[in-house]
Amino acid sequence: MTSPSPNSTASTEQHAVLALSPWREAWRVFRSNKAAMLGLVVLLLVMLIMLVGPSLYGVAPFGISALPFTEPFTDSRYWLGSDYLGRDIVAGMLIGGRATLLVGVSSAAITVFIGITVGALAGYFGGWIDALLSRLTELFQVLPALLFAMVLVTLFEPGLGVVICAIGMVSWTGTARLTRAEFIRLRGLEYVNAARTMGASHWRLIWHEILPNAMAPLIVSATLVVGVAILFEAGLSFLGLSDPNVMSWGMMIGSNRRHILECWWAVTLPGAAIFLTVLSVSLVGDGLNDALNPKMHLR
């Protein structure tokens, strides 16, 4: 973190910009991107609602409180109506994003962890380690992601943990390939050689020298992974393959699937929530991309 020294004039804007640290500079670029800021605000708002909404509203999402098939705006107590069992839609909407966001973020974390570890080892060491890990990556690329996750969730019990691991296991290959490419690009650079000459260990070279410089594209890709993971979770719970005791947006849609025409609000509203959340995530991802990878501006 370099801040302008008191002696520098910093009067022109150019001086001020030059003195900013890379992360502050990135934040400045990100902030000027209206779409990305909108995405960030929506995302924070969704998180806030998930955090405090259910306790403020106080209706149990699984409780059968209203008449089945109550249309929206017809009953002041259930202003978004009820589903085919009479469960309050508002209660489901308020709490349904918790599982979605939790699974999305945790499985993205697993994805990034596996992807970076495999990619870094393969790209850094090369040789037979690279060959072995690349074959492993190929194997997981060949396994059809959704089907494989479906099998995992079915064979083991459908709890949130299993869903998180299943999504993490099927989606790390992209991150691994990206990390590997970055490591191959960076490992031959002079600053890495300099560190190696000074006796830095493999561990230090991988985590402290190379990885920080590969971080920018990885952060962007991690954001996109979150969006994909949210859609993945929604798909699984739509199919009825997630924890049956945890209400989620995908599950609301899935459980009302047989009543699409009689009860359109119970399937369209949670879907809109998923759509808005994923859209916000990808807007933030695009903004981060512009802020962190200025060279890859045209995509």
Added chain:
Amino acid sequence: MILVLRRLLVAAGLMVAVLAVNFVLIHAAPGDPATVIAGEMGGGDQAVIDSIKKAYGLDKPLPEQFITYLGKSVRGDLGVSYTYSRPVSSLIADRIGPTILLVLTSLVVAIAVGTLLGVFASLKPKSFASAAVTIVSLVGLAMPVFWTGILLVILFGKVWPVMPIAGMYDVRNYGATGWVAAMDALHHLVLPALTLTLVYLAQYSRLARASMLEVLSSDYVRTARAKGLNEAVVVFKHALRNALMPIVTIAGLQFGNLISGAVLVETVFSWPGLGTLALDAILGRDYPTLLGVLTFSSLFVISANLLTDLSYRWIDPRLRGK
């Protein structure tokens, strides 16, 4: 030729690895398979479980079981479905047609429309086409595909009921063949194919635009323009051919992954494909069918990747000599 052989060898190795993963999965799952089978049959005592173990070879050591499993899979024997009491391979053969029809239609439409949209967007970065690509790709990739399908069901099943929203044939045409059946299937195909197309379109239009932008700024395109070639020739013959490479790569990957990609859409529209077969297998705890579909899908992905690899040689003459 040697390279082709090497590719084939790698593909075969991958297939064995996939089968090994499947095998490990079956044995890692909680619960002994014999007990599960006995449970599916309505329960049984130790004698029944022992006889099941003997019948399925579950009393043999694991490596031997794996070799047997490998040999059977290679011969196309994927076991017998618990639910249908039919060989899994014949179930898959019944269902693969509708899935290929659905995914191939969507892919072809999406690639054609997406590439054109991407080309126009790349030529005029400030135009309507370019804005359309941005919006289509943002929205298309953020919409859960099953939700898109549901919105179309509501639109064409309730608001403006002009399209069939479930299945592949109308019951009133039961037993029909030839022209009538084909038209009926096409009519039923419209909505599921449209749903899947919207997702694919989001990817291809964006990819095509990015790829074209890169190619259009290269030297040989400037040369082609400088020697006075017609702009259409420059764009479609010189630039597009080179810009197609990443599109082919993704299309190959996606065609291979078609079964996985179609599960959600098939579920929404009750399309009688492999995706609904897999889901039914899950709901009925029909493990042989489920693992059979997984094995078959992986084989499909491997073959599609192989074909993609070989098609590079056809698209890019520079690779032919190598």
